[in-house]
Amino acid sequence: MSERAFATVYGPACMYGSLSRIGLLNVLRFLGSIPLGTVEALRFFVEEVGRMIVLLGLSAVWLLRPPFRGREFVRQLDFAGAQSVLLIVLTGTFTGMVFTLQTYNGMHRYGAEAMVGATVALGLTRELGPVLSALMVVARVGSAMTAELGTMRNTQQIDALTSMAVEPVQYLVVPRIFAVTLVLPLLALIFSFTGMVGAYFIASGWLGIDPASFMSGIRNYLGPEDITHGMIKAVVFGLMVSLVACAKGYYVTGGARGIGVATTRSVVLSSVLVLVSDYVMTSLMF
Amino acid sequence: MIVLEDVHKTYGRQKVLDGISFRIREGSVTTVIGTSGSGKSVLLRQMIGLEKPDSGTILIKGENIVNLSSRELNRIRRHIGVLFQEGALFDSLTVKENVAFPVREHLKLTEKQVQEIVDVRLTQVGLREHQDKLPAELSGGMRKRVGLARALALDPAIVFFDEPTTGLDPITRDVIYRLIEKTHAEDSRTYVLVSHDVGGVLRISDEVMMLRDGKIGWSGTPDEIRSTSDEAVRQFFTGSVNGPIRIE
Numbered sequence: 079m080s081e082r083a084f085a086t087v088y089g090p091a092c093m094y095g096s097l098s099r100i101g102l103l104n105v106l107r108f109l110g111s112i113p114l115g116t117v118e119a120l121r122f123f124v125e126e127v128g129r130m131i132v133l134l135g136l137s138a139v140w141l142l143r144p145p146f147r148g149r150e151f152v153r154q155l156d157f158a159g160a161q162s163v164l165l166i167v168l169t170g171t172f173t174g175m176v177f178t179l180q181t182y183n184g185m186h187r188y189g190a191e192a193m194v195g196a197t198v199a200l201g202l203t204r205e206l207g208p209v210l211s212a213l214m215v216v217a218r219v220g221s222a223m224t225a226e227l228g229t230m231r232n233t234q235q236i237d238a239l240t241s242m243a244v245e246p247v248q249y250l251v252v253p254r255i256f257a258v259t260l261v262l263p264l265l266a267l268i269f270s271f272t273g274m275v276g277a278y279f280i281a282s283g284w285l286g287i288d289p290a291s292f293m294s295g296i297r298n299y300l301g302p303e304d305i306t307h308g309m310i311k312a313v314v315f316g317l318m319v320s321l322v323a324c325a326k327g328y329y330v331t332g333g334a335r336g337i338g339v340a341t342t343r344s345v346v347l348s349s350v351l352v353l354v355s356d357y358v359m360t361s362l363m364f
Numbered sequence: 365m366i367v368l369e370d371v372h373k374t375y376g377r378q379k380v381l382d383g384i385s386f387r388i389r390e391g392s393v394t395t396v397i398g399t400s401g402s403g404k405s406v407l408l409r410q411m412i413g414l415e416k417p418d419s420g421t422i423l424i425k426g427e428n429i430v431n432l433s434s435r436e437l438n439r440i441r442r443h444i445g446v447l448f449q450e451g452a453l454f455d456s457l458t459v460k461e462n463v464a465f466p467v468r469e470h471l472k473l474t475e476k477q478v479q480e481i482v483d484v485r486l487t488q489v490g491l492r493e494h495q496d497k498l499p500a501e502l503s504g505g506m507r508k509r510v511g512l513a514r515a516l517a518l519d520p521a522i523v524f525f526d527e528p529t530t531g532l533d534p535i536t537r538d539v540i541y542r543l544i545e546k547t548h549a550e551d552s553r554t555y556v557l558v559s560h561d562v563g564g565v566l567r568i569s570d571e572v573m574m575l576r577d578g579k580i581g582w583s584g585t586p587d588e589i590r591s592t593s594d595e596a597v598r599q600f601f602t603g604s605v606n607g608p609i610r611i612e
Contacts, residue, residue: 229455238452241412242466243438 130325133247137255137321140248147253154257158219159264165214166265167272173206174198174273178280182287191287195295198277199270203300203308207270208262209356212315215262216348220323223254224344227327228337236328251328255320262316263309270308311359315352322348365390365554366411366522371420373406380406381417382578388556388571393548395557395565397600398575399609404558405449407575408526411556412446413437425521442470445515445523449530451507453499453514459486460495463513470518485513488550489543505536512543516551525557529564537561541568562601566590574600576609 181197227250230236239246281287326344330336366388373381380403388394398404409415410422413429422429424440453462463482467473486492489509499507508528515523528544529537541564548555559565565572566586573583574597582597589597599607
């Protein structure tokens with residue numbers, strides 16, 4: 079019976095009660111139609127996000143409390159930063175080179191070759207530098223952090239720290255998050271710079287673009303706000319990547335297999351978050 | 365020194381500790397025994413403060429650690445040493461750095477003084493000449509000895525041992541028990557062990573408690589174990605399949 083017919087036969091007062099029942103039934107039907115797997119996935123998602131928020135909160139608190147872990151911080155700066163430079167220079171150079179070839183391919187059709195330098199510089203500084211540096215850090219640093227912390231959890235090293243009255247979040251997590259957040263903008267800058275160097279050599283040496291017009295394009299169109307834009311992204315990526323890596327390792331369960339699963343999830347989740355948040359930030363700062 | 369009163373701990377639907385109560389004398393060596401999965405390590409984790417029980421009281425040096433904040437708990441932990449099952453040494457640090465770790469964390473000493481403490485503790489466990497090695501370069505028994513040196517580094521009043529001889533050959537096991545006996549004789553600390561190594565338990569313990577179905581099923585001295593009529597205890601110490609203890 080339709081709601082209108084129901085109201086005609088039984089009156090508006092009855093219809094109100096019936097609608098509530100119909101509404102409740104629909105809600106129950108809807109809940110019943112959700113597969114158990116979806117509920118489980120939702121629960122897992124909420125749990126994961128909750129853990130990361132808790133870990134971020136704890137890290138913020140322990141960052142400000144003494145003793146400050148300078149030695150550990152420097153060790154992480156070295157691991158995440160200094161030891162990543164070669165990889166960043168290599169990937170940055172090749173990205174700049176290939177980006178120049180593709181940009182030239184498009185610009186050449188409209189006779190706008192003079193804009194290649196500016197387009198490559200803007201693309202690298204605002205987008206490719208921070209995003210690809212973050213993805214490199216995910217692969218090299220994030221995965222290692224998850225595996226290391228996971229192994230420490232599994233072999234009771236984290237319990238040992240706690241039993242020695244050393245706060246594990248302060249000793250293990252804070253230096254890692256702080257170091258990666260600080261170092262990723264620098265790596266993004268190096269990436270963009272080496273990318274532009276690679277672009278310059280391809281543009282002037284192979285594509286025959288006048289070096290002066292290539293450089294003047296960069297000077298005219300690349301402003302400090304573009305660099306700031308890229309740096310803000312890199313800071314956010316650094317925080318996200320290190321937080322995910324630490325949380326996945328710190329809360330690992332399930333032995334050697336658990337560490338493997340956590341490391342894979344850490345890399346996948348960090349990479350997806352980098353790309354999704356890149357879109358969100360770009361639309362906000364467009 | 366250590367008092368537990370009506371301690372309960374449940375994981376999901378599984379009740380692991382079901383009203384545990386006991387008292388450990390200062391300066392004694394007390395061992396908690398039980399089959400694998402009986403909750404010995406869970407009990408140890410409650411006493412160290414790595415986990416909080418669902419209910420009950422755990423008094424360490426007169427303070428109920430169940431209600432303490434992490435900062436207050438850390439104050440108590442400075443009087444406690446723990447030897448974990450596999451040693452739990454920090455992979456990235458050398459033997460020397462592992463033993464020096466708690467000293468550097470909690471005492472303001474010069475490097476020379478730190479080195480002196482490290483030397484004393486490593487000599488005590490017979491590993492002074494291995495101090496520059498990484499944990500990966502040591503055998504299982506050596507890792508446990510370094511773990512013991514680290515547990516003793518801050519001169520704690522209480523030392524907890526989680527399965528100190530599991531996975532070791534009989535000779536290395538004997539070395540570990542000799543070390544436990546020797547260090548206890550030297551400093552008269554309170555030692556609490558969790559173990560299922562029958563021979564060692566009888567050899568070094570002043571008191572033995574048997575954990576069964578989440579409760580302390582039996583307690584007594586090693587001599588009382590030898591003469592007890594409790595079937596579960598006799599079954600455990602003879603290692604027989606037949607008896608009241610059922611292994612799933």
